[in-house]
Each structure stands twice: as structure tokens, then as C-alpha cells.
Amino acid sequence: MSRNERHVVKNDDGGWDVRKPGSDKASAKLPTQADAIDRAREIVGNSGGGEVVIHGRDGKIRDSDTVSPGNDPNPPKDRK
Known part of the structure; x- marks a missing residue:
């Protein structure tokens, strides 16, 4: 089973793309990274959850976000 993920990456036109690996x-x-992150979360959530991988302007991975019911590789420690 492959992971359901989308990557948010800078495009050549100055905006941001949501891409499936x-x-x-x-x-x-x-047009903005925030808009692309929101759309990526929506896409992943609609397809059963998974990972949104966020790249910085330099192309390097800057952050990732698990969308339920995805499997978070680093879940929070405290469960208050």
C-alpha cells in the first residue's frame, strides 16, 4: 500500500503547486503557499487522510502535516 501524500512546492510562475509524488x-x-497547503490538506483529507509535505522556497522539505485518519510518524506525546 502506498502512502497518500501531496507535496506543496514552488512553481516557476511564482506561485505554489500541490503535487502527487x-x-x-x-x-x-x-498564488500563495498558505492557499496551497490548505488545498493539499483538503485533497488528502478527501482521499482518506495521509501526509502533506511542505517545501520551502529553496525546494527543501520544511515541514509535514498528517491529515486524519493518516498515520502520524511522530504523534504528540501528551494526551491531555
Whole structure:
């Protein structure tokens, strides 16, 4: 079973893309990184949960976010 994930990456036009790994085409093209992150969370959530991987302007992974019911590799320690 492959992981359900989308990557938020800078595009050549100055905006941000939501991409599925291995895909030649962006799932979405948006003007801001915040908009792209929101759209990536929506896409992943609608397909059963998974990971949103956020890249910085330099292309390096900056953060990731697990969308329920995905499997968080680093769950929070305290369960208050």
C-alpha cells in the first residue's frame, strides 16, 4: 500500500503547486503557499487522510502535516 501524500512546492510562475509524488501534472496551482497547503490538506483529507509535505522556497522539505485518519510518524506525546 502506498502512502497518500501531496507535496506543496514552488512553481516557476511564482506561485505554489500541490503535487502527487510521481505525477507530471500539479493537482492544483495557487498564488500563495498558505492557499496551497490548505488545498493539499483538503485533497488528502478527501482521499482518506495521509501526509502533506511542505517545501520551502529553496525546494527543501520544511515541514509535514498528517491529515486524519493518516498515520502520524511522530504523534504528540501528551494526551491531555
